Amino acid sequence: MTQTVSPPAAATGRPWAALAAVTVTVLAWASAFVVIRSVGEDFGPGPLSLGRLLIGSIVLGGILLARRTWVTPTRREWGFAVLCGLGWFGVYNVALNAAEQRIDAGTAAMLVNVGPILIALLAGYFLKEGYPRWLLIGAAVAFGGAVLIGVATSHDSGTDLAGVLLCLVAAVTYAIGVVSQKPIVRRIPPLQAVWMSCTIAAVACLFYLPGLASDLGGASGGSISGLLYLGLVPTALAFTTWGYALSRMNAGRLGVTTYVVPPLTIVMALVLLDESPAVLALAGGVVCLVGVALSRRASR
Numbered sequence: 001m002t003q004t005v006s007p008p009a010a011a012t013g014r015p016w017a018a019l020a021a022v023t024v025t026v027l028a029w030a031s032a033f034v035v036i037r038s039v040g041e042d043f044g045p046g047p048l049s050l051g052r053l054l055i056g057s058i059v060l061g062g063i064l065l066a067r068r069t070w071v072t073p074t075r076r077e078w079g080f081a082v083l084c085g086l087g088w089f090g091v092y093n094v095a096l097n098a099a100e101q102r103i104d105a106g107t108a109a110m111l112v113n114v115g116p117i118l119i120a121l122l123a124g125y126f127l128k129e130g131y132p133r134w135l136l137i138g139a140a141v142a143f144g145g146a147v148l149i150g151v152a153t154s155h156d157s158g159t160d161l162a163g164v165l166l167c168l169v170a171a172v173t174y175a176i177g178v179v180s181q182k183p184i185v186r187r188i189p190p191l192q193a194v195w196m197s198c199t200i201a202a203v204a205c206l207f208y209l210p211g212l213a214s215d216l217g218g219a220s221g222g223s224i225s226g227l228l229y230l231g232l233v234p235t236a237l238a239f240t241t242w243g244y245a246l247s248r249m250n251a252g253r254l255g256v257t258t259y260v261v262p263p264l265t266i267v268m269a270l271v272l273l274d275e276s277p278a279v280l281a282l283a284g285g286v287v288c289l290v291g292v293a294l295s296r297r298a299s300r
Contacts, residue, residue, distance in 0.1 A: 018248045021241035022257050028238035030264035033105040034272055035226045035234075036097055042223035045097035046205065047212035048230075053089060053202035055231020060195040060240070071188050073196070080180045081193070085200030088177020093201070095170040102163030104275050109265040110149040110284075111167035117143055118175035119255035127182055129250045134297040142259035142291025148284030149262050178255055182246060190243030198235065256295040259288040 039048065064070070073081065100108050117139055123129045177197075184193045216224065245254055263285025269275040 018245045021245040022254070024241045025238045025245065026258060026260050026264065028234045028241075029258065030109070030261045031268060032230060032234035032238075033100070033109045033261075033265045034268045035230055037100045037105040037108075037269070037273060039219075039223040039226040039230075040097070040101045042219035043097075043215045043227065044208075044211055045094050045101065046208035047215045048097045048227065049090070049093035050202065050205040050208040050212050051216075051227045052093065052230040052235050053198055053205060055228060056235035056239070057195065057199045057202045059232060059236040060191060060198060064192060064195055067191075069189070069192075071192060073184075073188060077184050077188060078196075080184050081196040082200055083180040084177045084184070085197035086204055087173040087180070089197050089201030090173075090204050092170045092173040092177065094205075095166045095173070099163045099166035099170065103167070105269040105273065106149060106262060106266040106275065108163070108167050109262040110146045111164060112171050112174060113146050113259055113262055114143065114168070115171040115174040115178075116255035116258055118172065119178050120253075122175055122179045123182070123250065123255075126179055127250070132253075135253055135256065135295050138291045138293070138295025138297070139256050140291070141294055142256060142288045145284045145287025145289075145291055146259060146262055148280055148287060149266065151280060151284075175255070178246070181243065185243050185247040190247055191240050194236075194239045194243050198239065253295060257292055259292050263288055 036048070043051070096108065096112065099111075120131070120135060120139055124131045181193060181197065184196075188196075219227075263282075266275075266282075266285065
């Protein structure tokens with residue numbers, strides 16, 4: 001059943017809800033870097049992306065059907081959904097999966113997190129969000145921390161040039177995706193907006209279906225569980241909480257909050273993958289958190 005509903009509520013009255021949504025998002029996305037790294041031996045980059053997207057699309061679609069709510073998108077909103085889906089949900093996932101078969105999870109997280117710098121720059125121009133002084137200062141400080149993490153982890157793990165380039169491709173498509181998603185969630189409920197982009201990407205990746213079937217046949221139970229986790233938590237849940245936060249915060253400042261992902265990823269990788277960060281990497285994580293705190297001064 002199709003039913004038109006009113007747009008999402010304005011960003012007033014419940015700032016704690018947006019903060020909680022951001023917290024869920026960064027924790028889930030940090031874990032995704034580790035899980036992608038751990039299942040890379042059983043799944044190729046493309047099949048892993050398709051499996052994750054199919055799971056996310058099915059789960060989110062089921063929730064939408066249960067709610068029986070749908071805001072009819074305009075042609076312009078569908079265009080932004082296609083751009084977001086093909087870029088952030090499609091190219092980003094394939095590029096990141098391929099990169100993490102070459103470099104460690106911590107280095108990948110740091111390199112992808114040049115994305116918030118691009119988000120702030122793109123949003124300042126295309127979304128007319130401007131360039132608040134503390135946003136730029138916080139972004140610069142956090143980026144410096146991310147560089148420290150990258151220097152430390154690449155020194156220990158031996159960074160592969162192709163892996164670095166693939167991470168930068170992921171960062172660019174991540175930034176484009178966030179900026180193109182912002183006009184959608186101004187009127188479309190975040191859950192629906194995420195389902196649209198996720199489903200568009202899943203359809204675009206269907207040519208990986210034979211590879212996914214083959215990989216599933218030879219994958220271990222742990223890797224299959226990892227694939228299910230990637231579809232349910234970092235995709236279905238985290239992208240929805242991200243969309244909720246994006247509908248209540250500007251894109252540039254929200255993007256900077258993801259600088260906490262690299263230090264979280266390093267800690268998780270240490271515990272789960274035995275990838276030990278250097279002291280310099282830990283220092284970089286602290287600097288990232290300082291940068292995020294500085295960027296938030298603009299809102300006060």
